Amino acid sequence: MDANIYQHFRSDERPFIDLVGDWMEQVSMQYAPYLTDFLDPRQAYILETLVRQESDLSFTFFGGYEAAERKRCLIFPDYYTAAQDDFEITMFEIVYPVKFITLSHGKVLGTLVGTGMKRELFGDIISDGERWQIFVAKEVASYLQLQIIKMGNVSVRLEESSYTQMLVPKDGWSFEKETVSSLRLDTVISAVFNISRQRSKQLIESGKIKVNWTEILRPDFMLDLLDIVSIRGFGRIQLQGIEGKTKKEKIRLNLGVLRK
Template identity: 70%
Template sequence: MNVNVYQHFRKEEHSFIDLVKDWQEQVEMQYAPYLTDFLDPRQAYILETLIRQNGELKFKFYGGYEQAERRRALIFPDYYIPEKEEYNINLYEIIYPIKFGMLSHGKILGTFLSTGVKRESLGDIISDGERWQIYIKGEIAEYFHLQIKKIGSLPVRLEKRNYTDMIVAKDEWSLEHTTVSSLRLDNLISNVYNISRQRSKQLIDSGKIKINWTECTRPDFTLDLLDIISVRGFGRIQLKAIEGKTKKEKYRLLLGILRK
């Protein structure tokens, strides 16, 4: 791996860069496609950046539906034509007694991860307010089907669905432009939710912030392209584009915002 590549990414992302390099080498040596686990948008951006530097390889992303946030990547030789079935993604609906309680994204994810699998095995979790569905890596879907019998205190069962049975998600992202003095985590949270920097630091210190599904307790964490920030009790933010700077050296940003 060219050392110069690392300087464009965070230190904690270097291990993922090495992983992508290994995938590339495997495709080149075996002349066969390689299918990744589910990637978050930031990981997908890194993978795309690296593979575009290799003219002999191509890639495509798919997460079970066109607007998916978490997607699997297929890396393949330039002559190969992939089919959607190769992404091996299963859609399951979580059946539960609605009259006895409600599910939530956090409860569902926590229950699935408590079985010992990694987040990378799971795609998007979607809901219309009552019904819940989840995209799962096909290689281990049957394992979840056998393991998941309760979420919280509610009895549940997983039923496989065709893609045509996908529910229409209730959550709606809005696109918003803003300017910020820096790309610090506490600064962006303060700007988006119109709260004080002190309040945003309290949220971060109390473990209520995740960046790309990993808890972050650093107010000075520098955000980058396609990061997703989850703010418990407020919603989520995605840094969709850094559109340059103003005359006063402020960053112009395009954000995707999901408000609770």
């Protein structure tokens, strides 16, 4: 990977940049498509930036449905035509006794991760408030179906469903604009949720903040385009656009915000 590429991204993103470089080289050498695991929006942005620099390679994303947050990417030679089946995604409905248990995103994800599978093998978890569906990599679908028989103390089962049976997600995201003095993690959290910088620092340092599903303990961590911030007890933020600066040198942001 060209060393000049690194300067456009965070230093902790270098291993992922190198991985994308390996995938691209594999496609170029073998003249065959490469399918990634599920990527978060920031990873998808990095991959897209890198692949676009290679004129003989193409790519497309799919996460099981059009508005998916986590998606697999197919990188392929420009002569190849991608199909939906190439993404090898299985959709499960979680069948459970609705009267006796209340499921949550955290409980479902915790159960999935508890099987020993890495997070990258799971896509979105969606719900309409009662029904729950999950998208997983096809290669682990049978294993998960055998392993997941309980959530908490209640028996459940995973039932494979077709995309025609996909529910309409109950989506509480709102699109907001905010002006901040910097892209520091504590600054953005303070502005969006209208709390003091001291309070946001406490949340970060006590391990209640994740950026792109990774715990961050530094209040001065600098956010970047398409990062997703999860704040336990408050909700989530996605940095969807950086519009430039005001006359007073403040930064204008376009955000997706999910408030609890």
